[in-house]
Amino acid sequence: MNMIKYLILSLLIISSSYAQTNDAGGPHNYIEQQFDVLEYSPVITIEDHKSKFIRGEVTINLEWKSISDDNVFNFHYEDLSIDSVFYDDELIDEIILTTNSVTEGILYYSIKPTNQNKQATIRMKYHGTMTSEGGSNDWGGVHYSQGILYAMGVGFFNDYVSCTRHWMPSFDLPSDKALYTGTFIVPDSLMAISNGKLISKVDTLDGMSKYTWTMGDDVAATYLLTFAIGKFAEVDIPSEGKPPVKLYMYDNQNSIASGKLVFKLVPEMITAFEQFFDYDYPFETMGYYAASKGAMEHQTLVTMSQSQIVGKANANDTMYSTAAHELGHQWFGNLVTPYDFRDAWLNEGFAVFTEYVWIESKLGKEKYREELMKLRSTYINTTAAAEQHIPLYNFHRFSKNNYPPTIYQKGGLILALIRDIVGDEVFRTKMNKYLTTYENANTTTEQLIAIFGDALPQTFWDTWVYGRGYPEVDITTFQDDDNGYVVVAQRENEFQTYKFELNYRLMFDNENKNQTHKITKAIDTLVFPRSNYFKGVEINDNLYLYKVMSNNRLTSVEEEFDSSINLISNVIDDELEINFGKAANYTIEIVTLVGKKVLIESGDYYGTININLSSLVAGTYFVYIRSNDYNTMKKIIVR
Numbered sequence: 359m360n361m362i363k364y365l366i367l368s369l370l371i372i373s374s375s376y377a378q379t380n381d382a383g384g385p386h387n388y389i390e391q392q393f394d395v396l397e398y399s400p401v402i403t404i405e406d407h408k409s410k411f412i413r414g415e416v417t418i419n420l421e422w423k424s425i426s427d428d429n430v431f432n433f434h435y436e437d438l439s440i441d442s443v444f445y446d447d448e449l450i451d452e453i454i455l456t457t458n459s460v461t462e463g464i465l466y467y468s469i470k471p472t473n474q475n476k477q478a479t480i481r482m483k484y485h486g487t488m489t490s491e492g493g494s495n496d497w498g499g500v501h502y503s504q505g506i507l508y509a510m511g512v513g514f515f516n517d518y519v520s521c522t523r524h525w526m527p528s529f530d531l532p533s534d535k536a537l538y539t540g541t542f543i544v545p546d547s548l549m550a551i552s553n554g555k556l557i558s559k560v561d562t563l564d565g566m567s568k569y570t571w572t573m574g575d576d577v578a579a580t581y582l583l584t585f586a587i588g589k590f591a592e593v594d595i596p597s598e599g600k601p602p603v604k605l606y607m608y609d610n611q612n613s614i615a616s617g618k619l620v621f622k623l624v625p626e627m628i629t630a631f632e633q634f635f636d637y638d639y640p641f642e643t644m645g646y647y648a649a650s651k652g653a654m655e656h657q658t659l660v661t662m663s664q665s666q667i668v669g670k671a672n673a674n675d676t677m678y679s680t681a682a683h684e685l686g687h688q689w690f691g692n693l694v695t696p697y698d699f700r701d702a703w704l705n706e707g708f709a710v711f712t713e714y715v716w717i718e719s720k721l722g723k724e725k726y727r728e729e730l731m732k733l734r735s736t737y738i739n740t741t742a743a744a745e746q747h748i749p750l751y752n753f754h755r756f757s758k759n760n761y762p763p764t765i766y767q768k769g770g771l772i773l774a775l776i777r778d779i780v781g782d783e784v785f786r787t788k789m790n791k792y793l794t795t796y797e798n799a800n801t802t803t804e805q806l807i808a809i810f811g812d813a814l815p816q817t818f819w820d821t822w823v824y825g826r827g828y829p830e831v832d833i834t835t836f837q838d839d840d841n842g843y844v845v846v847a848q849r850e851n852e853f854q855t856y857k858f859e860l861n862y863r864l865m866f867d868n869e870n871k872n873q874t875h876k877i878t879k880a881i882d883t884l885v886f887p888r889s890n891y892f893k894g895v896e897i898n899d900n901l902y903l904y905k906v907m908s909n910n911r912l913t914s915v916e917e918e919f920d921s922s923i924n925l926i927s928n929v930i931d932d933e934l935e936i937n938f939g940k941a942a943n944y945t946i947e948i949v950t951l952v953g954k955k956v957l958i959e960s961g962d963y964y965g966t967i968n969i970n971l972s973s974l975v976a977g978t979y980f981v982y983i984r985s986n987d988y989n990t991m992k993k994i995i996v997r
């Protein structure tokens with residue numbers, strides 16, 4: 359275009375590096391950096407929002423943790439062109455592109471400081487046509503649709519997750535939270551919105567308006583930044599206390615009316631969460647804006663799907679669980695943020711849990727439980743197998759999807775289970791401690807575990823957060839003269855043997871009794887004294903994840919041997935001795951507690967016979983003896 363631009367471009371060399379000491383880390387591999395970004399202040403001009411063309415300059419204030427010749431500032435950008443970079447006003451002539459990151463092969467860029475000052479200001483001028491992550495579930499990055507240009511902070515199927523790099527060069531990983539003030543210069547027929555509150559709107563003389571938004575004193579992870587440009591109708595939702603709740607709806611009557619209806623309970627949601635977690639709403643403002651995609655929990659300015667808003671309004675759904683979910687993220691994800699996305703379940707599990715906190719607050723504890731049990735059923739019957747029983751923590755190894763439903767559903771369920779186990783009071787105290795300890799900072803699953811401390815054994819976390827799958831169990835019930843028995847056998851799987859609890863209704867002839875069975879072994883038997891006829895069990899499902907595959911009562915047989923047949927001993931070393939008082943043709947079957955036949959013999963027997971059991975594994979078995987006249991069973995223990 360002109361000579362000056364050519365010259366500037368020619369000064370900026372992009373060179374490749376293969377080995378670097380100051381690795382940027384990746385979305386699933388946090389590595390501590392030598393720098394700490396304090397603030398991002400982009401100034402962005404968009405003349406034609408349909409074109410997605412941007413001209414920007416971002417000022418990055420940072421602090422070095424220590425001064426070293428090896429220091430580099432690492433950053434990301436995607437499909438943008440960097441025109442120039444200044445380090446404390448000194449023009450930088452080289453950007454190092456690292457292509458051999460040990461961290462998942464994700465490209466990043468670096469510049470070297472030009473001085474040894476502890477604090478520095480980096481300015482980058484850039485331009486380009488902003489893009490999105492692309493692909494079949496195109497989500498993260500910048501979109502133009504339905505008259506709105508807007509940015510979504512995370513991607514679903516890209517390998518880098520955080521997508522702010524599609525509109526602002528930044529250290530775009532969740533571990534470095536920073537202040538944010540964004541200025542957007544747009545045609546004066548349009549409005550620009552971004553995180554935080556609007557501190558100025560200036561109409562320039564050339565038909566443009568300049569909007570400046572700021573998060574004030576609150577820090578945000580880069581993936582929680584957003585902006586949107588279009589014709590919005592601003593709607594205030596009446597809220598008695600703080601914070602103000604604002605909507606930015608499409609500028610038509612149907613959108614405005616829909617928004618007013620479906621978001622009208624947001625102030626109540628805020629109060630519900632504040633009370634439940636004993637922690638005030640963490641930011642100064644709260645808002646939602648409508649766009650073609652959603653939802654995404656951008657800090658203080660959530661992106662919501664326009665079609666969903668209208669759909670919810672048509673269904674008169676003022677509970678609007680998605681609005682509650684994204685609001686819940688303001689505490690879980692935004693105020694307290696994982697270091698990297700191995701811990702994404704901490705965001706999504708908690709946000710799902712807050713949906714149910716909202717249900718409980720509005721509709722009561724019974725409804726809370728009822729809805730959780732539906733979620734449990736969805737997870738166990740639909741999601742788990744489809745997603746190969748991925749674990750909550752570091753699921754990425756098993757799945758290409760950055761946000762698999764498992765981390766939402768199982769995450770929410772496990773948190774509700776923890777609440778059940780430790781009790782409301784302890785749960786609340788621990789949650790409050792988690793929020794106050796890690797507010798405006800980052801966290802990990804290990805830190806959450808440490809918060810719970812002795813209240814939950816490590817095996818719990820190993821099973822349900824780090825571990826995969828859930829037990830599939832066969833239940834067999836029977837009785838003898840004195841006792842009732844419930845035998846729970848976990849089917850073998852490739853993952854583990856589980857510790858969990860089953861709640862039974864023990865059914866007797868003339869009464870029912872509730873009983874909890876703490877399962878600790880692959881085959882675990884509950885023995886209880888009985889005086890009445892024991893008919894079997896009904897399962898009262900709890901929030902542990904398990905699936906009952908069969909529940910059998912041994913009733914098809916007489917429960918005592920006919921007096922003409924006598925087992926010499928119930929405790930067998932290797933030979934089972936049976937005395938037949940009557941000659942007949944008998945079938946002898948030895949069956950495991952879960953109904954697997956391990957031995958069948960038949961013949962004409964009379965008097966004492968011996969059956970060799972040395973091939974059997976030690977354990978409890980049933981012996982069935984059948985003839986034309988008899989159909990009997992007895993329990994034996996092989997040791």
Ligand SMILES: [Zn+2]
Pocket residue numbers: 655683684687705706709
């Ligand atoms: Zn979420």
